[in-house]
Amino acid sequence: MNFDYSEEQHLLAQSVRQFLTKEYTFAARQAIIESDQGYSEQVWATFAEMGLLGLPFASDVGGFGGNAVDLMPVMEAIGDGLIVEPYLASVGLGGQLIARGGSQAQKQEILPALVTGQCKLAFAQTEREARYNLAHVACRAEKTAHRYTLEGEKCVVLHAPCADKLIVSARTTGPATAADGISLFVVDRNAPGVTLTPYRTIDNLRAADVRFAGTVVPAEALIGQEGQALPLIEAVVDYATALVCAEAVGAMQFANDTTLEYLKTRKQFGVPIGSFQALQHRMVEMTIIFEQAKSMTCLACVKADSADADERRRIISAAKIHIAEACRHISQEAVQLHGGMGMTEELKISHTFRRLTMIAQTFGDADHHLERFAACG
Amino acid sequence: MDLNYSAEEMAFRDEVRAWLKDNLPDALRYKVVNYEELTKEDLLRWQKITAERGWGAPDWPEEWGGTNWTIVQRHIFEEECGYAGCPPRIPFGVAMCAPVLHKFGTQEQKQRFLPGMYNGDVFWCQGYSEPGSGSDLASLKTSAVREGDSYVVNGQKIWTTWAQHADWIFCLVRTNTDVPKRQQGISFLLMDMNTPGISVRPLMLMDGGHEVNEVFFDDVRVPAENLVHEENDGWTVAKYLLGYERLGTGNTGASKREVLRVKELAAQQSKNGRPLMDDPRFRDRLSRVEVELMALEITNLRFLDQMRGGRAPGAEVSLLKIRGTEIQQALTELMLEAVGPLAQPFRSLRATDFDQHTASIAPRYCNYRKTSIYAGSNEIQRNIISKASLGL
Ligand SMILES: Cc1cc2nc3c(=O)[nH]c(=O)nc-3n(C[C@H](O)[C@H](O)[C@H](O)COP(=O)(O)OP(=O)(O)OC[C@H]3O[C@@H](n4cnc5c(N)ncnc54)[C@H](O)[C@@H]3O)c2cc1C
């Protein structure tokens, strides 16, 4: 048994953190989120140079063949720095769907460009009625000759505004919630018949609702077999869930560190507020919850690529239950222990609070995963 | 034991309800129930409407416009207002500074300030907290030095709610530093926000709203006649006021309305093809909050009943504040969970095409973290119960 990162993993994590500490300061991030694009091309290019964009992909597309554990320290750093660039959407979701399900031609077209930072991806999956059910796909794709025509709407597609290509789930057969009949397509974000309603999210990412109206794609845009995409979607979302857990761990580590620092430095009644036992015990509880969450994240990342789908489901859901509750608890307590300061836009902790609030519900909230876990037997 | 309202109280409730139905403007109600930011005009408008009915300040002495209602009637009025979706009463004038003036003010001060508060003509804010003095209010440093018939004020306040709207501010200032106890040497001073030397800087909260500010005082000359009560005995005033500040924080009426909102949202959202409201996990959590709210409401009435017998509000006010704010926060959390992925959209990048009725929910959840921090944090409230009620 060994819970340590390897030498390589450690070094990569260190260089990522060094870069982010220097170039992705809170002030720099504020400028990025207020910019028109809402992310930084320069940071993205640096991620490519550092090899982060190719980390999990095969060497024939320019990648390094890493697994989820290799990505874990990167995701932690992303959570710590509250990085708003589309890493999870491109590398964790879109790129994975292509790498695991795509044809040779699709891989060669998209992945090398993704690895070098020339192509960003977004996963258009969620629908207004779907909640967290991955099988709920009402968006339709009609096949005619050598083409598909897409009709329908996706919502809260994270990073869609900056994506070059969207990976879209659409139904080729069956009723809206059937497991069978879901297909995946690669669609240019600028293709005719694709309309974005872009917005800023509460955690300062960019997202959009995306309408497809008579959007025509060639038959080659289909990823994998027609109608058989659900297992792939499920596996990739589980993988991304493990990654977002790691992002949460990074964010919670920051929340705990900065709160502890605040307890030691903020004085009221002539003493540091950390000398009040009422607050000491709260901080201890945050620490315990963090350690448990981190352990569950290690487990989730180790099992994220497991060939045994039942085992993978059970463990990813267990981790997400834990992380969802830890996100809520730690973010709320961190703000509370900062008093009024915790409420302000000017302090990073309020941004971490918002990100953790959203991660708690990303890819399913605790209720959703409790049900899934229980169903695993 | 009889836990029902009397026939007269029921009749009173119906009267209030009917009046609210006819007089609460839809535009105001809409903003309140959709968590939209209220303007200064909105807030003053509602004060004016209640003033016209003679209900502008129920708890004031009758000669100044009070209604002479019983404590239960006052509670009913507040409940109904909260439930109906009225704008909050601007607490700082009518509900905070006014009780101080009634108890400690001179006749001249009362005549000068009370009508403007009552009629919704003058907007007040509260300058207590400072960067170094939050929970430990008595450590405040903003100084007021007597020079002839003026005080010269220097220093800074923070978290001043709605200072950007305010015409006047009531402040705690230090008039004497050479005292054995920090609570001595504090005075209660009223200032016109237009006085030269006062500047206001907005502090944005994480929901994107501008509700609090920093207020800076740079050689501000304030007429000495604006001192309330005796110089250096402002702490007596402050403590008196804190009881009032916390009295209104239970907000059970508004929470009942928010329960309905949760139910409405959960009915609209579907989970596995059925309304989320049918989901037992979600339903159970909502029911627990409803039960907690019921317990708070009855506890509130039980305390009111005791106070009707003439007992002053004590540490039980802290209990209402703690539980009341916990319930408010729990309800915002349930809403967030109810809308799931649809909670994430926040602000449109174009002005025109944003139709996300769920976009106000996450900001509300964020904003309501304040309720366990302000008006004496919930930790401080627990300290009060521990010391004052339990003798620990
Ligand atoms: C089933 C059982 C088996 C045990 N076995 C052993 C044994 O094998 N060997 C042995 O030596 N002892 C043993 N103990 C004794 C045990 O270690 C003591 O009960 C324990 O240390 C608490 O001491 P106390 O009972 O005197 O309670 P107290 O110390 O009087 O504590 C009373 C309460 O006050 C709390 N408290 C005390 N100080 C603080 C503080 N500074 N801050 C916050 N809270 C505080 C405690 O947590 C507790 O809730 C055993 C006890 C039990 C119940």
Ligand SMILES: Cc1cc2nc3c(=O)[nH]c(=O)nc-3n(C[C@H](O)[C@H](O)[C@H](O)COP(=O)(O)OP(=O)(O)OC[C@H]3O[C@@H](n4cnc5c(N)ncnc54)[C@H](O)[C@@H]3O)c2cc1C
């Ligand atoms: C939205 C908002 C509006 C506000 N409006 C106003 C206003 O209009 N006018 C005004 O004057 N003030 C206002 N306040 C200020 C508010 O009263 C203070 O924020 C509050 O008193 C807490 O002070 P602080 O923020 O300095 O936190 P601190 O006092 O620094 O507290 C930090 C943490 O330590 C805890 N703590 C402190 N002391 C103890 C102790 N002895 N034991 C245990 N825990 C302790 C606190 O509970 C908190 O969790 C507002 C605040 C907010 C957030």
